[in-house]
Amino acid sequence: MYKVAFAQVNATVGDIDGNTEKVIEYIKKAKCKDVDLVIFPELTTTGYPPKDLLLKPSFIKANKEALEIIISETKGIAAIIGFVDELGENIYNAAALIQNRRLIGIQHKTHLPNYDVFDEKRYFKPATESSIFNLNGLKLGINICEDIWVGNGPTGIQAKLEADFIVNISASPFYAGKSKERRELIAKRAKENKIPIVYVNLVGGQDDRVFDGRSYVFNKEGALITEGKQFEEDLVITNLDGAEIIPEGETP
Numbered sequence: 001m002y003k004v005a006f007a008q009v010n011a012t013v014g015d016i017d018g019n020t021e022k023v024i025e026y027i028k029k030a031k032c033k034d035v036d037l038v039i040f041p042e043l044t045t046t047g048y049p050p051k052d053l054l055l056k057p058s059f060i061k062a063n064k065e066a067l068e069i070i071i072s073e074t075k076g077i078a079a080i081i082g083f084v085d086e087l088g089e090n091i092y093n094a095a096a097l098i099q100n101r102r103l104i105g106i107q108h109k110t111h112l113p114n115y116d117v118f119d120e121k122r123y124f125k126p127a128t129e130s131s132i133f134n135l136n137g138l139k140l141g142i143n144i145c146e147d148i149w150v151g152n153g154p155t156g157i158q159a160k161l162e163a164d165f166i167v168n169i170s171a172s173p174f175y176a177g178k179s180k181e182r183r184e185l186i187a188k189r190a191k192e193n194k195i196p197i198v199y200v201n202l203v204g205g206q207d208d209r210v211f212d213g214r215s216y217v218f219n220k221e222g223a224l225i226t227e228g229k230q231f232e233e234d235l236v237i238t239n240l241d242g243a244e245i246i247p248e249g250e251t252p
């Protein structure tokens with residue numbers, strides 16, 4: 001079996017050093033529990049939303065240096081971490097897949113929200129493809145926040161590419177009724193694509209936004225297997241047996 005954990009953490013906007021320390025702390029906690037893969041939320045290195053800090057080249061550079069530090073701490077474990085990627089003059093809301101001190105691959109966010117409290121198109125360029133990554137023989141699709149809310153979006157594409165499971169890293173703000181809406185949406189995506197989904201959400205607050213955590217794991221039938229705490233940091237572990245999700249403490 002493959003042991004997967006999600007680390008719903010409270011990342012502080014602009015505190016790249018503090019956020020990096022927190023990620024390393026949770027990687028160490030996951031290692032102590034013999035976890036194979038630990039997953040962090042969207043833009044964990046920078047905090048969300050970083051807004052005009054993204055216009056500072058020094059900030060982007062510091063965020064990439066933080067990723068290198070995190071990579072160096074992944075001996076014997078894999079991790080998925082949200083960060084800001086840079087290619088030429090463009091920057092991307094991105095997820096890095098790391099394993100055993102090596103960068104395996106990067107997935108950029110495809111659908112950039114630009115409504116209500118979101119203004120991601122002001123800063124980021126969208127992904128041009130939705131990829132599949134091989135992790136210890138498991139085929140993994142990674143997408144970011146808004147990507148899972150869009151019908152016929154990256155989740156469906158990655159399922160058609162025969163991913164064994166999907167990881168969505170998010171910074172999804174809370175409002176009354178949001179947790180129910182989110183839970184029903186992710187269950188629907190899992191069921192319609194017949195694929196397990198691990199959804200990892202941010203915790204904490206920034207200006208007028210509050211993030212409630214409530215990370216989820218759904219099986220391919222759309223049934224909720226486990227969830228994280230609400231408004232608290234949490235490390236929650238579950239198991240993969242092939243493409244089947246098995247709650248921690250149960251046997252197949």
